[in-house]
Amino acid sequence: MNRLNINAIALAISLGFSAGAMAEGMTKTDYTAGKDKISADYKAAKLACASLSANAKDICVAEAKGAQKVASAELEASYKPTPKTRYEARVAKAEADYGVANEKCDDLAGNAKDVCVKEAKAAQTTAKADAKAQMKTTDANVTANVKTADARSTASAKTTEARKDATADKVDAQYAVAKEKCDAKAGAAKDDCLVQAKAHAGK
Template sequence: MNKLNITINAIALAAGLVFSAGAMAQTMSKNDYKAGQNKISADYKAAKTACASSAGNAKDICMAQATGNEKTAKAELEASYKPSPKTRYEAREAKADADYGVAKERCDDAAGNAKDVCLKQAKAAQVSAKADAKAQMKTTDAKMTANEKSADAHKDAAADKSDAEYAVAKEKCDTQAGAAKDNCLMEAKARFSK
């Protein structure tokens, strides 16, 4: 069983390293995405095969880990391929669900009240992880909205300043007459893009 856990953890670590490198780049080609999908499938098949040598609840735990790792890896791949607050949230949610699935299987080794407590703890951990993921997504959305509003405010302020300076330049042109005034107005319009 320990050998099996080491194999599964090694696969999960390798997948995690692949996807964290993709997350750092923030862009992924379609070919890299397809290669990632193929690697996830191969890793899942290898983990599933490794689980075949186990029996009983140990096999159930192993399969829950393999399935959870696959779903988490797919969600992380999607978040790397199409980075957004929503895809990062979905990756965190997939991880919470995967952890819950494994924890729930581990609870089957207990009985009575100990099993009930174990299941409640597993559910509480899942709810907590999902709540944290949702809070992170909402915080990111709020920051993006605030940044957009800030950019709009700066743009509006720049436009107001430009209009005010243009009004001053036009007023200065009023002291001139004829062609000089026309040239002055043309220069003011050009300088302030009016």
């Protein structure tokens, strides 16, 4: 089996895992079926590697193992979607890519191999750092949204209270004016005036 076929198999397996794992609204039955499919696909991928030899076989096995780990992590992220499971899926991808890249470096020698290994490690470090940054950003946004919601709720309560107080102050002020007007009257007329003023003010 040539290099192109190996890559095609690995890509097909990876895409198959991803498509199944990223389904929304996954049930327990879907999750279990997904795990079984990943296991079966991994066995098939390893079997395909058996016909290879030397480093080509090592690369093929690394691709199969990497695809399995990525698919499992993506399945978990789909079944239990949280910033942590999405982070773990990205880390699994970084580690899988590194495992394959590192095996490919074995085809080289001397400084070229050293550079290849360093580049593979740098790519892994970068991917993991990006994954961690994404998780922290998501967490920060969630926290900010909660705080914003709390702040809005508090502001709304304060606004309602302020309007209530303002209304009461206005009624009191109008009642005071009405009472003052009643003072210009006398006897029954004044009494009627005060009753109406109180009723109007809800006193």
